[in-house]
Each structure stands twice: as C-alpha cells, then as structure tokens.
Amino acid sequence: MTQHTFSFSFQILDFEELMPHDKNLIEEARKATKRAYAPYSQYQVGAALLLENGTIVTGNNQENAAYPSGLCAERTAFFWAKSQFPDLKILTAAVSAKPSGEENFVGVTPCGGCRQVMLEYEIAQNQAIRLVLEGENGKVKLIEKVSYLLPLCFSNKNL
Numbered sequence: 653m654t655q656h657t658f659s660f661s662f663q664i665l666d667f668e669e670l671m672p673h674d675k676n677l678i679e680e681a682r683k684a685t686k687r688a689y690a691p692y693s694q695y696q697v698g699a700a701l702l703l704e705n706g707t708i709v710t711g712n713n714q715e716n717a718a719y720p721s722g723l724c725a726e727r728t729a730f731f732w733a734k735s736q737f738p739d740l741k742i743l744t745a746a747v748s749a750k751p752s753g754e755e756n757f758v759g760v761t762p763c764g765g766c767r768q769v770m771l772e773y774e775i776a777q778n779q780a781i782r783l784v785l786e787g788e789n790g791k792v793k794l795i796e797k798v799s800y801l802l803p804l805c806f807s808n809k810n811l
C-alpha cells in the first residue's frame with residue numbers, strides 16, 4: 653500500500669488587494685450576474701474570461717424549464733470564448749454570484765461539470781488558467797490553476 657496526499661494553496665484577498673486586471677475581471681463577472689437567466693434557482697452567476705489578446709468574454713447561467721438543458725455561467729463563457737476565439741489562450745477566469753433581487757455578491761466555486769470543461773481547455777492550451785472567485789464578505793479567492801480543483805481527473809490522457 654502507498655499513501656498519497658493531494659493539497660494545494662490558494663489565496664484569499666480583499667478586493668482592494670487584487671491586481672488591476674483581476675479587479676477588472678471580477679467586476680465584469682459581477683456585472684454579468686445581473687444578466688443571468690435564473691428564474692428557477694434565483695441564483696445568478698457571472699463569469700468573465702481574460703483572453704491572451706486582452707479580450708474579455710463574459711457569460712452567465714442560462715436556465716431552462718427542462719432543468720438539465722440549462723447551462724452554468726462558466727461553461728456559457730468558456731464555450732462562447734472557444735467558439736469565437738479557438739486559437740486564443742484563456743489566461744484568467746473570474747466567477748461571481750448573487751441571489752436574484754439582491755445586490756450583495758456571495759462566495760462561489762465552479763461545479764464539477766464546469767471544472768471538467770475548464771480543465772480540458774487548460775490542458776489543450778498547455779498553460780494554467782487562473783481562477784478569481786468571489787469569496788465571502790467581499791473577499792476574493794485566487795487559485796493558480798484549474799487542475800488544482802480536479803485531482804485524479806479524467807482527461808484525454810485516459811482515452
């Protein structure tokens with residue numbers, strides 16, 4: 653038997669401690685929450701991606717009466733970005749969330765399905781995608797790569 657341990661470090665910062673480009677990106681994600689279509693969950697999520705040419709792509713959750721037909725904010729943004737700019741690397745992804753009808757943002761982390769999708773592009777572009785995630789009480793979580801969130805992942809290497 654061999655014992656294995658997985659751990660990673662991440663940062664929790666005050667908004668004002670963020671680098672300007674991260675500050676801008678989380679602000680774009682916050683704006684995107686307000687355009688979400690979330691009549692069922694009443695939980696509005698926004699994502700903003702910084703591409704290597706400086707373009708910012710945003711997305712938000714798009715729900716549906718047939719629940720599984722809806723899509724999370726992260727995947728909406730990632731699929732839109734890669735469908736429009738297939739050759740551009742994604743440098744950073746910011747995600748924010750808030751309950752519908754409220755102004756305060758709440759902590760959020762990507763669901764398992766979105767982690768899998770983000771990891772696919774991180775592997776394909778052979779460069780880490782940084783995550784800037786809305787934290788609690790106005791703080792922000794910085795995670796240096798998607799793969800930290802999906803240990804023992806399934807990828808094209810398994811096929």
Ligand SMILES: [Zn+2]
Binds near residue numbers: 724725766
């Ligand atoms: Zn998701």
